Amino acid sequence: MAAHGGAGEPLAPPLFGHVAPSLIINWHRELLVSQTKGVQCLLDNLLQGGFFCVEDVEIVQRTPTKSDQMRKVLELVLCKGEEASEYFLYVLYYLRDAYMDLQPWLEEIQYLPSTSVVEINVVNTDPISKYCEKLRHELGQDTRFIMSYAQREETQLDQLYTHTQMEVQNDLNESLGFLESLDQVLDDFGVFNPQADVIYITGDAGMGKSLLLQKLQNLWSKGELQTNAIFFFTFRCRMFTAFRETAEISLRDLLFKHSCYPDDDLDDEVFNYIVRFPERIIFTFDGYDEIKGDVDLMNVTEVVSTEDKAHPLLLLINLLCGKLLRGSRKVLTARTGTEVQNRVVRKKVLLRGFSPVHLQAYAALHFKKPEHRHLVSVHLDASPHLCGLCSTPLFCWIVFKSFKHLHAVHNNFTLSEKCFTITDVFLLFSEVFLSRWALPAKNPLKKSARCTSETFKTGLRPLGAHAKLALRGMERECFLFNQEDVSACDLTEEDLLMGFLRPVQHYDACGSEATFEFLHVTLQSFLAAFALILNCVDVRSILKFFAECKRKRESSSFPWAMCVAKSSKQRGQDAFKSNEHLQYTNLFLCGLLAKDHESLMDHLVPPDLLKKKRALLKAYLSTSIRSHLRGLPTYNSNEGKRVHVLPNFIWMLRCIFETGSNDVARLTAKGITANFIKLGYCNVYSGDCTALNFVLQHRQKLLGVDMDNNNINDYGVEQLRPSFSKMTVVRLCVNQISDSSVKVLAEELCKQKIVKVLGLYSNLITDAGAKFVAQIVEECPRLQILKLGKNKFTSVGGTCLANAIKKSKSVFDVGMWGNTVGDEGAKVFADALRNHPSLNSLSLSANGITSAGAKILAEALLENTVLRIFWYDPEIKFKHGQNTVVTGPRNKQLVENKLTDDVAPHLAKLVEANTGLSDLWLVSNQLTAMGLRPLYEALAHNTALKDIW
Numbered sequence: 006m007a008a009h010g011g012a013g014e015p016l017a018p019p020l021f022g023h024v025a026p027s028l029i030i031n032w033h034r035e036l037l038v039s040q041t042k043g044v045q046c047l048l049d050n051l052l053q054g055g056f057f058c059v060e061d062v063e064i065v066q067r068t069p070t071k072s073d074q075m076r077k078v079l080e081l082v083l084c085k086g087e088e089a090s091e092y093f094l095y096v097l098y099y100l101r102d103a104y105m106d107l108q109p110w111l112e113e114i115q116y117l118p119s120t121s122v123v124e125i126n127v128v129n130t131d132p133i134s135k136y137c138e139k140l141r142h143e144l145g146q147d148t149r150f151i152m153s154y155a156q157r158e159e160t161q162l163d164q165l166y167t168h169t170q171m172e173v174q175n176d177l178n179e180s181l182g183f184l185e186s187l188d189q190v191l192d193d194f195g196v197f198n199p200q201a202d203v204i205y206i207t208g209d210a211g212m213g214k215s216l217l218l219q220k221l222q223n224l225w226s227k228g229e230l231q232t233n234a235i236f237f238f239t240f241r242c243r244m245f246t247a248f249r250e251t252a253e254i255s256l257r258d259l260l261f262k263h264s265c266y267p268d269d270d271l272d273d274e275v276f277n278y279i280v281r282f283p284e285r286i287i288f289t290f291d292g293y294d295e296i297k298g299d300v301d302l303m304n305v306t307e308v309v310s311t312e313d314k315a316h317p318l319l320l321l322i323n324l325l326c327g328k329l330l331r332g333s334r335k336v337l338t339a340r341t342g343t344e345v346q347n348r349v350v351r352k353k354v355l356l357r358g359f360s361p362v363h364l365q366a367y368a369a370l371h372f373k374k375p376e377h378r379h380l381v382s383v384h385l386d387a388s389p390h391l392c393g394l395c396s397t398p399l400f401c402w403i404v405f406k407s408f409k410h411l412h413a414v415h416n417n418f419t420l421s422e423k424c425f426t427i428t429d430v431f432l433l434f435s436e437v438f439l440s441r442w443a444l445p446a447k448n449p450l451k452k453s454a455r456c457t458s459e460t461f462k463t464g465l466r467p468l469g470a471h472a473k474l475a476l477r478g479m480e481r482e483c484f485l486f487n488q489e490d491v492s493a494c495d496l497t498e499e500d501l502l503m504g505f506l507r508p509v510q511h512y513d514a515c516g517s518e519a520t521f522e523f524l525h526v527t528l529q530s531f532l533a534a535f536a537l538i539l540n541c542v543d544v545r546s547i548l549k550f551f552a553e554c555k556r557k558r559e560s561s562s563f564p565w566a567m568c569v570a571k572s573s574k575q576r577g578q579d580a581f582k583s584n585e586h587l588q589y590t591n592l593f594l595c596g597l598l599a600k601d602h603e604s605l606m607d608h609l610v611p612p613d614l615l616k617k618k619r620a621l622l623k624a625y626l627s628t629s630i631r632s633h634l635r636g637l638p639t640y641n642s643n644e645g646k647r648v649h650v651l652p653n654f655i656w657m658l659r660c661i662f663e664t665g666s667n668d669v670a671r672l673t674a675k676g677i678t679a680n681f682i683k684l685g686y687c688n689v690y691s692g693d694c695t696a697l698n699f700v701l702q703h704r705q706k707l708l709g710v711d712m713d714n715n716n717i718n719d720y721g722v723e724q725l726r727p728s729f730s731k732m733t734v735v736r737l738c739v740n741q742i743s744d745s746s747v748k749v750l751a752e753e754l755c756k757q758k759i760v761k762v763l764g765l766y767s768n769l770i771t772d773a774g775a776k777f778v779a780q781i782v783e784e785c786p787r788l789q790i791l792k793l794g795k796n797k798f799t800s801v802g803g804t805c806l807a808n809a810i811k812k813s814k815s816v817f818d819v820g821m822w823g824n825t826v827g828d829e830g831a832k833v834f835a836d837a838l839r840n841h842p843s844l845n846s847l848s849l850s851a852n853g854i855t856s857a858g859a860k861i862l863a864e865a866l867l868e869n870t871v872l873r874i875f876w877y878d879p880e881i882k883f884k885h886g887q888n889t890v891v892t893g894p895r896n897k898q899l900v901e902n903k904l905t906d907d908v909a910p911h912l913a914k915l916v917e918a919n920t921g922l923s924d925l926w927l928v929s930n931q932l933t934a935m936g937l938r939p940l941y942e943a944l945a946h947n948t949a950l951k952d953i954w
């Protein structure tokens with residue numbers, strides 16, 4: 006029964022439908038008084054509906070406090086009878102934004118308006134909810150369509166939006182799991198800094214950050230986002246740098262002039278509301294990586310008042326730091342690698358793109374015709390590398406869109422059989438632009454043979470003009486272009502319709518002329534690379550962005566420094582931290598100069614010039630790779646010389662792969678002198694595995710590879726297939742890999758049988774994959790370390806694994822934390838433990854084991870003199886050093902089982918037997934102090950135990 010009434014009030018009725026409206030009001034009088042903000046709109050409606058007269062309104066208005074005014078309204082409504090009461094409730098229901106706080110209550114009492122009351126007119130005179138309505142309407146319109154290269158072909162967001170993998174990370178960038186719905190972006194899951202306002206969303210180029218914001222905005226505009234936010238303001242960060250250096254605006258102007266203007270708000274109620282209730286506001290700021298640092302922000306004072314004027318960029322920083330409108334939610338996006346200090350971040354979400362399941366769903370949305378769908382899936386199935394590329398939504402969209410177009414106009418179109426590179430993706434995209442542009446001249450209904458070089462040759466003039474503009478933008482770090490920029494590059498009005506560029510709203514509200522931007526920044530990077538190749542004058546200029554990236558790396562800076570710590574050291578430094586757009590330009594340059602594209606480029610650039618540029622690039626790559634590898638930090642470990650590469654190494658690999666040069670790849674393979682290479686937390690995605698494999702294929706010596714905490718997934722593992730047989734250490738923890746990957750590993754690792762360490766912790770492996778892991782354990786006689794925690798093994802998988810471990814004479818350390826092997830699994834592990842010759846450490850934490858299972862394990866341990874560490878997970882201890890400091894939830898997961906006091910005597914016996922066991926962890930079970938007494942007493946007889954938890 007709903008019971009909202011205060012003390013002494015009658016109990017509330019169960020359902021609205023059974024109760025008279027006046028009774029509802031009476032029963033919930035205090036709730037209505039406390040939750041209704043402002044009476045004016047109610048008075049306006051009751052008056053215009055004929056339920057109140059002018060005197061009634063005056064009586065209410067003469068009442069001093071807001072609460073008393075509401076009490077008076079209720080009193081009068083109740084006096085006027087059932088119809089007035091019903092209308093009163095209907096107004097609350099109809100104007101949901103004005104009475105947002107009452108909506109959950111209306112839902113709870115299952116309020117539904119009668120057919121007669123809906124006939125009566127309701128007007129919204131509440132400025133707050135009118136503004137909210139306006140924002141919802143405008144956002145709804147702005148977000149309905151997904152960008153496309155042809156305005157008339159725009160697709161509705163709802164028809165194409167597909168979920169992507171949204172990983173929540175803690176302050177140390179460790180994975181906390183994945184979000185299941187968009188509402189969770191705003192909720193408290195994963196919040197590590199509750200004082201901060203910023204929800205920080207990162208992801209590589211084209212991972213869908215902007216689209217995610219668009220979807221959030223669209224859901225809010227339809228009232229479908231779970232939030233009580235009444236206002237939603239959206240900004241793109243590039244706007245903040247489009248202002249003149251001397252520009253100054255107030256927060257009010259920023260919100261109202263550059264986002265949405267409140268109509269008829271003479272008393273400034275909307276802005277006052279914003280200032281008073283910031284927690285009811287959501288901001289989105291897209292593309293923080295695009296903020297460039299040519300404004301000398303260090304000398305501008307902080308904005309502490311909402312009335313102060315300041316440079317818009319400073320307003321942005323003050324908003325993000327919580328110095329302005331603290332408590333509002335700010336969703337900020339940026340490319341991976343853009344530094345934002347944790348102290349201003351509330352929670353972090355990393356976009357990981359499409360999983361294989363998402364990719365299938367996206368293909369189904371794209372291709373309505375079954376024959377097309379089939380054709381595309383044949384292409385995808387044939388190339389895990391293409392699938393890897395397509396896990397980035399932008400690349401997938403380009404591939405699918407291009408496929409659709411080229412398949413429609415050419416009778417011999419297929420996606421290339423050879424390995425498809427990212428340069429191929431953008432060449433395909435450009436071919437679509439050029440072929441659509443040339444199409445009107447041909448008969449659009451007649452399919453023709455595809456001739457790529459002819460299409461490029463015909464379109465060379467406009468392509469060159471766009472490329473010139475893109476390059477100029479890259480040189481100035483500029484992504485918005487005005488009419489003057491466009492004309493200076495000889496782009497005609499007709500060229501602008503090709504689709505490379507799209508018009509954008511101008512931001513500075515000064516009535517300036519039209520502004521354009523490239524359809525996507527990556528496209529601008531691609532065209533800039535094209536310009537470097539087309540340019541006939543200076544061969545050396547092709548390397549300019551390599552040099553620029555190096556310079557930026559050496560002078561990295563912290564754009565937040567100005568608002569959180571005014572360090573004089575950082576004064577004058579470049580605040581534009583990310584240089585991914587330049588890295589992409591370099592990557593495309595390598596691709597366009599690759600041998601594979603020679604036949605096309607020879608049609609566009611004099612072959613001699615092309616040759617010189619290719620030779621220069623190759624020489625540059627060879628030299629810089631050599632010096633990069635020499636400069637990497639190495640250290641010696643049990644496995645020999647180790648090297649921990651830096652994320653920039655991944656960019657090098659990508660470039661090498663894009664050039665397709667076996668010579669450079671060979672040189673790189675030779676340059677890796679260490680026997681162990683650590684690529685953990687390097688943001689390696691599945692497509693990068695092809696590049697890594699391209700280099701490793703030239704390596705003769707054995708190698709250990711640690712690729713923990715990346716985004717490799719099954720496509721990446723398939724790409725690495727040829728390299729596994731050379732690997733002594735294979736670490737693929739936290740990488741979204743499933744059973745099919747373990748099958749690949751079994752097939753490859755069992756060929757040479759040299760693997761010593763297999764790390765598969767925190768993946769998606771099920772019992773079906775357990776049999777492949779078991780095969781590796783049984784067939785690889787050097788395997789010592791096996792990390793299988795946090796997968797999906799039940800007793801079935803556990804049994805299979807334990808049986809294999811029993812047979813192994815080498816396995817030393819097994820981590821099974823966080824599976825569900827239960828007592829049945831524990832029994833088989835107990836069997837494996839008995840007299841095991843090598844197993845030194847075993848973790849069965851958080852596996853649903855009860856006292857029954859633990860008893861059998863304790864008994865088995867009596868017959869084991871080798872095992873030293875039991876039930877804790879060395880993985881975690883390793884991370885935190887010997888003085889293990891484990892946070893609450895992690896600690897719980899660590900050892901959580903279902904042991905009760907009845908197992909204590911058996912454990913006591915084990916302790917007393919003094920088998921050599923040194924660490925025994927029993928935290929987060931159901932053992933009581935009383936039950937643990939025998940254990941405590943047994944300790945007196947034990948000399949080996951160092952840690953008992």
Ligand SMILES: Nc1ncnc2c1ncn2[C@@H]1O[C@H](COP(=O)(O)OP(=O)(O)OP(=O)(O)O)[C@@H](O)[C@H]1O
Nearest residue numbers: 165166167209210211212213214215216398399402
């Ligand atoms: N969830 C999704 N569902 C369907 N398509 C998507 C999705 N995410 C992205 N896309 C496609 O990829 C394109 C590029 O995405 P978006 O611009 O959001 O990437 P981004 O991460 O913001 O890239 P950048 O960092 O380069 O700005 C979109 O226009 C859309 O076509």
